[in-house]
Each structure stands twice: as C-alpha cells, then as structure tokens.
Amino acid sequence: MATNMPLRPPMPMDDMHRTMPFDMDRDPRDPRIMSAPIDACRMGMDGSDYFGAMGMGMGMGMGMTPSHHRFPDSPYLPPGSDSDMVGVGMGIYSDQHADEQVRSTNLLVQVVNSQITHNARYSQIQPKMCSDGRFPQFPREFRVPKTVEEIMTMDSSSIDRILHSYGLPTDLRSFRLTSQDYVKSGVAKQAKLCTLLDFLGATQLTAYLRQKLRRHARYGR
Secondary structure (H helix, E strand, O other): OOOOOOOOOOOOOOOOOOOOOOOOOOOOOOHHHOOHHHHHHHHHHOHHHHHHHOOOOHHHHHOOOHHHHOOOOOOOOOOOOOHHHHHHHHHHHHHHHHHHHHHHHHHHHHHHHOOOOOOOOOOEEOOOOOOOOOOOOOOHHHOOOEEHHHHHOOOHHHHHHHHHHOOOOOOOHHHOOOOOOOOOHHHHHHHHHHHHHHHHOOHHHHHHHHHHHHHHHHHOO
C-alpha cells in the first residue's frame, strides 16, 4: 500500500578521526598534538561528564553524601520499601563504581606514563587518582599533569605531600638506603622521585635516575 509519508533521511555518519602517534619531544600543551588517550582520560575524569558516568550529580563532588540520593519522597519506590535502605544500596553501588573508575583510570595512566623518557622535557606525566576515590581525586600539588621538567624540579616538601596523599613511603628505600644513612639532599630527593615515578608507571624515568646515581657514585659526576 503506497504512502505519501516522506522517508526519514539516513542518520549522519561521524567522521572517523585517526589518532596520530604522540611525539614525546614536542610540547603536548599544544592542543593540535594532544594525545587522544590522554585527552579521553582527562575528559572522563573532569567536570560533569565524570560525575555523570559515576551515576552521581555534580553535588557529589562538592561534599554531598549518599543521603542526598535517597529520594525519600519519590513516588516510584516499591511498596514497603525503606527509603533509608534504598539510599544505602545506592551508596554501595556508587562506591563500587568509584573503585572501578579509579582502577581503570589508573591503569590507563600507568600505560601512558610508561612511554615517557627523560629527554622529553615537555611530555606530561599524568597523575593517578587516589585509591579511595575521594573528591578531589588527586593530590593538591598534582591535580593536573606535570611535564617531566616540572616533576624533576619539584621541591622535596611537595614531593613528600604527594607521596603522603598516595599513601607511599617518604624514606629512602627506593635506593635501598635508610633514614640513618648520610646522603646528600639531592640523592634523597631522587629517591623520593623514584618512589613516586615507580607508582605512576614512569619506569623509564626511574631507570634513568638510578643509572645517574650509580654513575655519580662511581665517577663522582
């Protein structure tokens, strides 16, 4: 049977954008050469997109507790349901979702950081999320990515605060030293940097730092 109803136009197809390999020796702050995996990672963690993916409103990032999601006056609760129990269940689900978000994000961050070498001064080292998924999710001194140069020139107290936020040791165990051993302040700082960079997955940087220390111990330079 013929019909005069107009046919709907086909759905538009989005252009497929290929991701070009990331040049570690170029300044990644140039938006034209931003790494697609890093850009996607940051978009997933920042702003309303992140909170929406978590199944939570923006208020959850501003100190609101799961009790704000209990909907005590909702007409859609099953008969006989306890609104408090529903709220507890939603809180447990949100916690589990947050843990998975932290795990998957940190895995991606570790893979990206493992590609960074010491001579790529403007390559950005990505921060990991704190293990408990709290808000804000990152250490105060490391809320945004830092270049290799910025990481290497951080003062020791800032490194200590980042290590503490991640629950990492602040002693000299990275170089198999103890706090009682006499070491120069620069060596102590490098040991702490190795602890942090190992945790972030930047293994090429830690290998360079340890090789540099061994060369200094052997040749005095």
